[in-house]
Amino acid sequence: MKRILIVDDSFYMRTMLKNMLTDAGYEVVGEAPNGQTALELAKETNPDLITLDVILPDNTGLDVLKGIKKDQPDMKVIIVSAVGQEVIVNEAMEYGALSYIVKPFSEEKVLEVVSKALQD
Amino acid sequence: MKSREQEYKEIFIAEALEYFDSLNRHISELEKQPQDDRILAEIFRLLHNLKANAKAIGYLQISDVSHKLETAFSLIRNKELSFSDEVVTVLFDGIDMLGELITNVDSPIPVEPDPVLLRNLDIIVDSLSDSTIELAKVQKYTTTKNLSLSDLIYIQIKKLDHMLNLVGELIIDRDRIISLSRELNNDDLKVVSSHLYRITEELQYSVMDARLVNIGTLFNKFPRIVRDIASAERKDINLEIQGQDIQIDRNILQIITDSLLHLVRNAITHGIEMPEQREKAKKSRAGSILLSARNDRDNVVIKLKDDGRGIDLKKVKKTAVKNKLVAADVAEDLPDSEVLSFLFEPGFSTADEVTEYSGRGVGLDVVKNAIDSIGGRLQVDSKLGVGTTFTMQLPTSIAVKGALLFEVDTIFYAIPLLHTEQVIALDKDELHEVGDVMVADLKGETVTVVYLHELLNADEATINFGDKTRLKGQVQNIVVVSYNNRKLGLIVDKLYRQQDIVVKPLSKPLDKVDLYGGVTLLGSGKVCLVLDVPAITRYFIQKR
Amino acid sequence: MAKQKTEETAATPKESTPVIDTPAPLQNGAKPNDQGKPQEPAVKEENVHLIVFKLGEEHYAIKIEQVKEVTITPSITRMPRTPDFVQGVANIRGDIIAIVDLEKRFGIRPAPVTEGLNPNVTYTLVIEAKEYSIGIVVKEVPQSLNLAMSKIDKTPSFLQDTNIKDNYIEGIAKVDSKLIIVLDMFRILSSDEIKQLTGK
Numbered sequence: 001m002k003r004i005l006i007v008d009d010s011f012y013m014r015t016m017l018k019n020m021l022t023d024a025g026y027e028v029v030g031e032a033p034n035g036q037t038a039l040e041l042a043k044e045t046n047p048d049l050i051t052l053d054v055i056l057p058d059n060t061g062l063d064v065l066k067g068i069k070k071d072q073p074d075m076k077v078i079i080v081s082a083v084g085q086e087v088i089v090n091e092a093m094e095y096g097a098l099s100y101i102v103k104p105f106s107e108e109k110v111l112e113v114v115s116k117a118l119q120d
Numbered sequence: 121m122k123s124r125e126q127e128y129k130e131i132f133i134a135e136a137l138e139y140f141d142s143l144n145r146h147i148s149e150l151e152k153q154p155q156d157d158r159i160l161a162e163i164f165r166l167l168h169n170l171k172a173n174a175k176a177i178g179y180l181q182i183s184d185v186s187h188k189l190e191t192a193f194s195l196i197r198n199k200e201l202s203f204s205d206e207v208v209t210v211l212f213d214g215i216d217m218l219g220e221l222i223t224n225v226d227s228p229i230p231v232e233p234d235p236v237l238l239r240n241l242d243i244i245v246d247s248l249s250d251s252t253i254e255l256a257k258v259q260k261y262t263t264t265k266n267l268s269l270s271d272l273i274y275i276q277i278k279k280l281d282h283m284l285n286l287v288g289e290l291i292i293d294r295d296r297i298i299s300l301s302r303e304l305n306n307d308d309l310k311v312v313s314s315h316l317y318r319i320t321e322e323l324q325y326s327v328m329d330a331r332l333v334n335i336g337t338l339f340n341k342f343p344r345i346v347r348d349i350a351s352a353e354r355k356d357i358n359l360e361i362q363g364q365d366i367q368i369d370r371n372i373l374q375i376i377t378d379s380l381l382h383l384v385r386n387a388i389t390h391g392i393e394m395p396e397q398r399e400k401a402k403k404s405r406a407g408s409i410l411l412s413a414r415n416d417r418d419n420v421v422i423k424l425k426d427d428g429r430g431i432d433l434k435k436v437k438k439t440a441v442k443n444k445l446v447a448a449d450v451a452e453d454l455p456d457s458e459v460l461s462f463l464f465e466p467g468f469s470t471a472d473e474v475t476e477y478s479g480r481g482v483g484l485d486v487v488k489n490a491i492d493s494i495g496g497r498l499q500v501d502s503k504l505g506v507g508t509t510f511t512m513q514l515p516t517s518i519a520v521k522g523a524l525l526f527e528v529d530t531i532f533y534a535i536p537l538l539h540t541e542q543v544i545a546l547d548k549d550e551l552h553e554v555g556d557v558m559v560a561d562l563k564g565e566t567v568t569v570v571y572l573h574e575l576l577n578a579d580e581a582t583i584n585f586g587d588k589t590r591l592k593g594q595v596q597n598i599v600v601v602s603y604n605n606r607k608l609g610l611i612v613d614k615l616y617r618q619q620d621i622v623v624k625p626l627s628k629p630l631d632k633v634d635l636y637g638g639v640t641l642l643g644s645g646k647v648c649l650v651l652d653v654p655a656i657t658r659y660f661i662q663k664r
Numbered sequence: 665m666a667k668q669k670t671e672e673t674a675a676t677p678k679e680s681t682p683v684i685d686t687p688a689p690l691q692n693g694a695k696p697n698d699q700g701k702p703q704e705p706a707v708k709e710e711n712v713h714l715i716v717f718k719l720g721e722e723h724y725a726i727k728i729e730q731v732k733e734v735t736i737t738p739s740i741t742r743m744p745r746t747p748d749f750v751q752g753v754a755n756i757r758g759d760i761i762a763i764v765d766l767e768k769r770f771g772i773r774p775a776p777v778t779e780g781l782n783p784n785v786t787y788t789l790v791i792e793a794k795e796y797s798i799g800i801v802v803k804e805v806p807q808s809l810n811l812a813m814s815k816i817d818k819t820p821s822f823l824q825d826t827n828i829k830d831n832y833i834e835g836i837a838k839v840d841s842k843l844i845i846v847l848d849m850f851r852i853l854s855s856d857e858i859k860q861l862t863g864k
Contacts, residue, residue, distance in 0.1 A: 104176035576744035628796040647741040
């Protein structure tokens with residue numbers, strides 16, 4: 001079972017993502033509501049994939065991405081962002097994010113992006 | 121059943137209201153420190169989440185207003201819009217609007233965002249602080265702002281526990297006063313005490329009512345759990361849930377949570393067969409599990425029914441004999457219900473394999489103990505190849521129980537009605553000495569009968585349950601109790617009435633004496649011992 | 665419900681005084697009836713206030729801090745299938761507590777019935793431990809006694825020979841010709857042995 005860490009500051013979003021992913025047979029190993037927790041959980045759980053919201057209360061998603069990549073350069077990270085943040089998304093891709101999902105997302109889209117990322 | 125949509129909606133609203141409160145706080149701070157980037161970033165984040173969440177769940181008005189506000193704040197952040205008084209007013213109005221929309225998400229009359237306000241928002245966003253365009257005054261939200269507090273409060277269960285205990289004490293004193301007023305035969309006192317009776321009764325039910333929760337709060341966790349276990353076990357399961365709106369005391373629900381989870385795990389792992397096996401047995405590939413709740417008089421009955429392989433009684437008998445719970449020859453003739461009751465013996469398990477979700481060293485005895493501890497009953501019925509049904513009979517409320525009062529050797533006792541099957545008076549001649557016990561025929565069913573005085577007071581060395589000569593009088597009052605699919609008739613000296621009693625737990629160090637479930641005070645001020653039927657049954661079996 | 669405390673005895677009675685009016689039955693828990701003449705305590709001398717009672721032929725005592733109240737024993741409901749030192753349970757001001765007989769508990773031979781003592785009236789010392797209360801039944805009226813700490817011998821050597829485990833005993837006091845065994849009720853209550861009444 002592939003293990004996924006969800007990073008999002010909204011409980012609603014985390015719940016939706018978690019349900020979508022677990023329904024599809026993934027194991028959600030952790031949920032981080034902020035950057036600090038995200039960095040800790042990434043190390044602690046060493047998941048197969050991280051979904052990362054770009055706007056977090058304590059850091060920007062980009063800082064978290066850089067932090068993760070510093071210690072775990074091979075970690076697969078998918079950016080979750082809203083419309084209008086293309087600039088950040090592009091930057092994130094440069095820092096090594098594999099792909100991105102735009103909110104509001106559909107279940108199909110999430111699963112497609114996730115399964116593709118995990119195959120690579 | 122509470123759908124996932126319903127759950128999402130509740131989460132959305134709760135989170136949105138939280139965001140709304142934070143937005144209000146932050147914008148007030150911002151008014152004082154317009155240059156504070158941290159506050160701006162936080163407001164931006166909150167609006168951003170609100171927008172995304174609202175869009176995801178389909179509350180487009182909320183996402184639209186949030187989007188406009190978000191845009192406004194990003195302009196302020198980029199210093200493209202100044203945080204002037206006029207702008208501040210519009211932003212405050214906008215946030216109020218959001219609050220209005222969020223709180224009315226469920227309202228039958230949809231709230232429309234004020235068009236004037238929307239226009240104002242558009243103006244400040246589009247005109248880039250071009251002050252030539254007049255901002256229209258928004259009436260509604262600035263002048264009729266009303267502070268509304270939620271109609272719901274959260275309360276710690278501890279506080280409700282305390283209230284219930286106090287009500288229990290009050291009821292005991294009330295009964296004492298009523299009995300005194302009868303003794304004194306004073307009319308005024310009688311009037312007051314009957315009024316006191318009604319008020320305390322109402323108070324008792326109000327407090328009990330405040331502790332009730334929908335069984336759905338537990339049941340609705342199961343679709344997900346069943347799905348996870350089933351997928352780990354590679355089984356197909358259809359789960360049906362009924363009676364989520366049945367209400368039960370929150371603490372009782374808490375106590376049975378693990379038990380129910382355990383039974384559901386068992387049903388999936390050991391009950392339901394693999395899809396291929398089911399096809400061979402001419403069953404549908406997908407197994408079905410029914411989790412239901414219903415009211416039965418003052419009790420709640422929870423049933424868990426599966427259409428799996430059922431329990432193999434032969435295997436149970438074999439294990440029971442192997443574990444020396446019963447002699448091989450006796451086992452042959454045992455009725456099915458008694459065979460099934462072996463399943464609740466400590467450490468009894470017929471499962472050969474321990475899997476991730478079942479086993480875990482926890483047996484059905486633990487489930488049984490949990491149900492016993494709250495004065496409930498657990499029964500199992502099973503048919504090989506057809507399926508298994510577990511039935512839990514639970515009290516709706518913990519503290520007050522209907523009980524039967526009686527006397528043995530001048531001591532008052534009570535047995536909760538949940539454990540009593542019937543009360544019957546039999547002539548001594550209708551009791552028969554069979555082996556070392558007495559039995560009676562109750563409507564065609566042979567039931568073991570025990571003289572409670574012998575069980576409780578005889579010297580343990582010379583205890584004799586089969587000696588009719590030890591009985592007093594000709595007519596015997598028998599309280600038939602039932603535990604673990606096993607009926608037992610208890611002969612009592614004097615039978616009194618049925619009564620609601622408040623069971624007080626025994627204080628230390630007596631709390632470990634397991635024959636007694638607690639004590640209660642009668643109206644006369646006398647102490648009445650509440651017998652624990654499971655423990656009495658065990659004690660009888662042990663001494664037989 | 666006000667719980668009357670025995671500690672209200674403020675002064676220092678020179679001689680032991682009954683803590684309960686006798687033989688008239690009491691309505692409620694009695695507080696110690698302080699009849700002793702107040703007296704200045706000796707300088708620097710630390711005093712200890714004891715409730716003295718008889719078990720068998722001997723005098724025993726409990727520090728007053730450990731005694732919640734002394735009352736005429738209320739009606740006791742026997743609890744079948746508990747050890748015989750448990751007399752049963754009684755309703756003391758709405759609390760239902762266990763009543764124990766320390767003579768039976770420690771195997772002390774009961775004293776012959778004293779002339780002029782009503783055998784139907786006994787007294788209960790309600791001991792309050794951290795988590796619960798327990799009642800101890802005694803036949804004669806308990807007495808209140810103030811004593812200099814130094815009068816208590818903490819390490820008498822004969823203790824190994826008694827039935828009462830030595831750590832239940834705080835010490836032995838000698839007052840005039842009387843020997844008073846001072847018990848530590850908290851130790852008795854918290855000991856595993858009293859918990860054995862769980863064992864059935």
